Amino acid sequence: MLEIYCDSSYNEDGSSFIGIVAIADGVEVHQSTTAVLPAPLSNLECERAAISMAIRMARALRRDDEQVIIYNDNTEAVKEYLEAEMSLYPVEYTPRESPLQSMADRLSKRFPQQLVEIHDLCRRPVESFTPEVLADIARNGSTVLYLQKDRERSSNTKSCYRLVARTADRILSDDHLYCARSGEVKNVKIARDIAADVGAGEIAVALSGAYFLLTDETWGLRLKGGEAYSILPCEIPHRIICHEVDRSPENLWRRVARHNHS
Structure with missing residues (x-):
C-alpha cells in the first residue's frame, strides 16, 4: 500500500510551501518541500495544491494496482475532494x-525556516534528563519553562500556545499567550516573541538557572549537532533539556517526582 501525507504552509506575505511524505508498505520512499506556484490566495487554496501534488506524486510512485491513500489535515479541503470526487485516489x-x-x-x-534570520536567538546544547538535572529541579526549586498548545484559541490558520513556568511544586505562571499564523515559522516566531517579553521584563518569574524543556510543540527549534534555539536570551543563565522518546512535560514531572522520593 502507498500512503502519501501532504501539508502546506500558507504565507500571505511571501512564498508558500508544500510538504510531502510517501510511505510504501511501511517504508518511507520519498519526502520533499515544494513552493506553491502561482502563489495561493488563501490557506484553503494552499491545501488544495498540497492534495493535488500528492495525487501527482501517487501516480509517479504507484506500482501496478497498488492501493493508494492520500492524507491531509485540513477538513475543508478533504471534504471538497470527497464531495466532488476530484481525486483519482x-x-x-x-x-x-x-x-x-x-x-x-x-x-x-523547512525552507521558510532556512530563509528566516534566526541569528538573534540564543542557542544552547540540549541536555538529557540526567540525575544532576532531575535533582536540581526536584530539590532546588528550579524553574522549568515549556509551551502548551491552547486548542480553543488555535485554528486552521493560527497556532496558539501558553508559556508555562513551573517548579516541581507549583505552577508559577501560565497566562502568557503566543500565537503564530499559518505560513509563519511558528517556533521561531514564538521564541522571538517570548525572548522579547523576557527582555522587557514582562514575565515576572525568576529565570536565572531555569530550564527550557523542548517538547513536541517546540521540536522545530532543534538544530544539528545536539543544539537548539532557546526562548530565553543568552544573557540569562539557563539550560535546554529534552527526552528523546517521550518529550511531554508529564514525563519530566514523573521523573522529577521519582527522583525526589528516591
Whole structure:
C-alpha cells in the first residue's frame, strides 16, 4: 500500500510551501518541500495544491494496482475532494498530531525556516534528563519553562500556545499567550516573541538557572549537532533539556517526582 501525507504552509506575505511524505508498505520512499506556484490566495487554496501534488506524486510512485491513500489535515479541503470526487485516489483526514502528518507539516516549513534570520536567538546544547538535572529541579526549586498548545484559541490558520513556568511544586505562571499564523515559522516566531517579553521584563518569574524543556510543540527549534534555539536570551543563565522518546512535560514531572522520593 502507498500512503502519501501532504501539508502546506500558507504565507500571505511571501512564498508558500508544500510538504510531502510517501510511505510504501511501511517504508518511507520519498519526502520533499515544494513552493506553491502561482502563489495561493488563501490557506484553503494552499491545501488544495498540497492534495493535488500528492495525487501527482501517487501516480509517479504507484506500482501496478497498488492501493493508494492520500492524507491531509485540513477538513475543508478533504471534504471538497470527497464531495466532488476530484481525486483519482481516496483522500482521508488525519490530525496534524499524527507522526507522519507532523513530518509533512515540518517539511512544509523547512525552507521558510532556512530563509528566516534566526541569528538573534540564543542557542544552547540540549541536555538529557540526567540525575544532576532531575535533582536540581526536584530539590532546588528550579524553574522549568515549556509551551502548551491552547486548542480553543488555535485554528486552521493560527497556532496558539501558553508559556508555562513551573517548579516541581507549583505552577508559577501560565497566562502568557503566543500565537503564530499559518505560513509563519511558528517556533521561531514564538521564541522571538517570548525572548522579547523576557527582555522587557514582562514575565515576572525568576529565570536565572531555569530550564527550557523542548517538547513536541517546540521540536522545530532543534538544530544539528545536539543544539537548539532557546526562548530565553543568552544573557540569562539557563539550560535546554529534552527526552528523546517521550518529550511531554508529564514525563519530566514523573521523573522529577521519582527522583525526589528516591
